[in-house]
Structure formats: C-alpha cells, structure tokens
Amino acid sequence: MNTITDALIELDEDRTLRLVEQALVQGERSLPIVSACEQAMRVIGERYQREEYFLSGLILAGEIFREVLALIRPGLEGEMEGHSSGTVLLGTVAGDIHDIGKNLTATTLRGHGFTVIDLGVDVPPRTFLDAAVTDRPDIVGLSGLITAAFESMRATTTALKSADELALKPHVILGGGIVDAELCRFCGADSWTNNAMEGVRICQGLLAARHGASAADGGS
Numbered sequence: 241m242n243t244i245t246d247a248l249i250e251l252d253e254d255r256t257l258r259l260v261e262q263a264l265v266q267g268e269r270s271l272p273i274v275s276a277c278e279q280a281m282r283v284i285g286e287r288y289q290r291e292e293y294f295l296s297g298l299i300l301a302g303e304i305f306r307e308v309l310a311l312i313r314p315g316l317e318g319e320m321e322g323h324s325s326g327t328v329l330l331g332t333v334a335g336d337i338h339d340i341g342k343n344l345t346a347t348t349l350r351g352h353g354f355t356v357i358d359l360g361v362d363v364p365p366r367t368f369l370d371a372a373v374t375d376r377p378d379i380v381g382l383s384g385l386i387t388a389a390f391e392s393m394r395a396t397t398t399a400l401k402s403a404d405e406l407a408l409k410p411h412v413i414l415g416g417g418i419v420d421a422e423l424c425r426f427c428g429a430d431s432w433t434n435n436a437m438e439g440v441r442i443c444q445g446l447l448a449a450r451h452g453a454s455a456a457d458g459g460s
C-alpha cells in the first residue's frame with residue numbers, strides 16, 4: 241500500500257494505476273487502496289500549501305484518484321457490510337467544486353443500501369431545498385473542502401431547517417477534510433465527519449432513531 245501512496249504523491253499516473261491493478265490481481269481489497277490514496281491526497285494538499293506543488297498538481301492528483309476509483313469501484317461496493325434503507329440527498333455546496341470525497345461517500349452509502357440523490361458540485365442552497373421538498377430525503381449530506389464553503393454550508397442548513405415546506409426536517413450532516421464540531425455548530429447542522437465510513441454509521445444510527453421514534457408514536 242505504501243508504494244501506491246508514494247506513486248500518487250509523486251503524481252506518477254502510470255505507476256499508480258499499474259500498482260493498483262497489480263494489487264487487485266493479487267486479491268487486495270479495495271478499501272485499503274482507497275485509504276492509501278486518501279493518505280497521498282493529504283500529503284499532496286500539504287505540499288500545495290507549502291507551494292511545493294502547484295494547482296496543476298492538484299488537478300492531476302484529482303484525475304489519478306478518479307481513475308483509481310473507476311478501477312476499484314465494483315469491488316468497493318461488494319466489500320461493504322450491513323444494509324439500511326433510507327434516502328440521502330448529497331452535494332458539494334455552492335462555491336466549491338471538490339467532488340472526489342463526495343463521490344466516494346455516495347458509493348459508500350449506496351454500498352450500504354442507501355438511495356443517494358447526488359446533486360453534483362457548486363450546489364446553491366435553493367437547489368438543495370427544492371430537491372429536499374421534491375424528494376423528501378431522510379438526510380442531507382453537504383460536502384465542502386474549502387474555507388469558502390463554510391458560509392454556503394450555513395446558508396444551506398438554515399434554508400433546510402427553516403423551510404415551511406418541509407414538515408419533517410431532514411437531518412443535516414456536514415462532510416469534508418476541514419469540517420469539525422465548531423463548523424457544525426456554526427452552521428446549525430446535526431452532525432459532521434471527515435470520513436465516509438463514519439458518515440454511513442451516523443446515517444444508519446439516525447435512521448434507526450427515526451424509525452424507533454415513529455414506531456413509538458404509532459408509526460407514520
């Protein structure tokens with residue numbers, strides 16, 4: 241796995257993809273490969289911040305990760321355990337175009353039986369709200385990786401939580417590398433994570449709580 245991390249950090253596309261293919265042929269599971277790539281992305285981000293890499297490096301890293309995910313996606317969904325049913329509305333908030341983590345989250349949720357409605361990137365609060373009114377999701381997942389996304393996350397959460405059109409307000413979960421408890425409070429969201437698997441567990445817990453509550457109320 242370290243060699244995959246190193247090859248991606250070096251932005252060596254051919255080597256990264258070759259190593260991933262080899263690992264898959266040798267029977268390696270998909271999840272450790274994803275973790276190896278996530279680790280590389282963290283280092284690449286740090287190098288960008290130190291101005292050792294430029295924007296072109298970030299773009300290439302994003303492309304390589306996307307290609308890796310395309311290689312492993314069939315295996316990834318199969319490796320996931322547990323089953324839940326519920327609908328998650330997902331998107332990257334306005335002003336932000338990062339989508340690798342969001343896409344990985346969508347795959348992970350689907351692998352666990354959730355229905356995911358993916359609104360894409362740079363999604364304005366109004367679009368989230370309109371989709372929530374139409375699709376009545378149990379959960380809305382907001383992805384954001386840059387500081388500029390904070391205000392959009394807040395505006396989107398406020399729009400969802402104060403909408404008269406939504407009798408049952410969806411649970412709002414924030415996700416992304418720089419999301420934390422403080423941001424969650426600032427936005428008025430219900431939960432947060434920077435890990436897709438943890439996100440699934442949060443969504444599963446929520447659904448269980450919701451179904452428990454509606455059963456106690458006599459169902460709905």
Ligand code: B12
Nearest residue numbers: 285302337338339340341381383386387415416417436439
């Ligand atoms: C690749 C990359 C890009 C690519 C994105 C390609 C793509 N299609 O996504 C490109 C080149 C487009 C890009 C652009 C920019 N980027 Co950029 N980028 C990165 C980089 C290196 C990796 C991001 C990534 O994909 N990580 C891997 C994924 C898997 O991790 P993740 O997104 O955190 O997702 C995981 C969890 O957070 C969670 N998750 C994510 N979303 C959600 C949602 C829910 C609901 C749940 C439950 C979970 C969840 O699940 C995932 C799996 O566990 C990061 C560095 C970093 N450390 O994150 C910088 C980084 C995010 N970028 C940064 C910057 C500054 C930019 C630019 C502003 C650069 C510029 N000057 O133009 C632009 C922003 C443009 C915009 N308006 O959005 C900064 C942000 C700093 C900040 N605090 O604001 C970072 C941190 C780099 C740095 N250290 O400086 N970038």
